[in-house]
Amino acid sequence: MKNTSEISKMCQEATEPIYITKNGYGDMVIMSVKMYEEKLFMLDLYNKLAAAEAQIAEGKVLDNV
Template identity: 35%
Template sequence: MQIVPMRDLKDTVQIEKKCQNGPVFVTKNGYGKLVVMNMEYYESKIAKIAEADFINEGIVDFANGKINDGKEVIKELKDNLLK
């Protein structure tokens, strides 16, 4: 984790280089204000969040009894495809 003061944002080339190793935390008057990151890092984190959301939905469905037997589902799919 890298921390830089707000004034360092003027040197965009240097900030871009720092973002290659992960997000850069930007401070103003000693307090956190911004996080700067490259697109690849951002997209990978968003993908992980979406994945976790799907897993959580599955856990909630399981807890609420909204589940189907795998063998039954496969049989229904095969039956529907052969119609």
């Protein structure tokens, strides 16, 4: 990668990860640090929601009455 400043600019402007292929096959995915942190945040949120839904399904709830 010789033109990293142009690649960085593409990542900053992109609204989705950029997929790099090699010989027609997926090889790499690049994204800005901001997008990466947002994806990690959302993944953590989805995991917490799934855990909460599992607890509700198991009847593990607190009654606030």
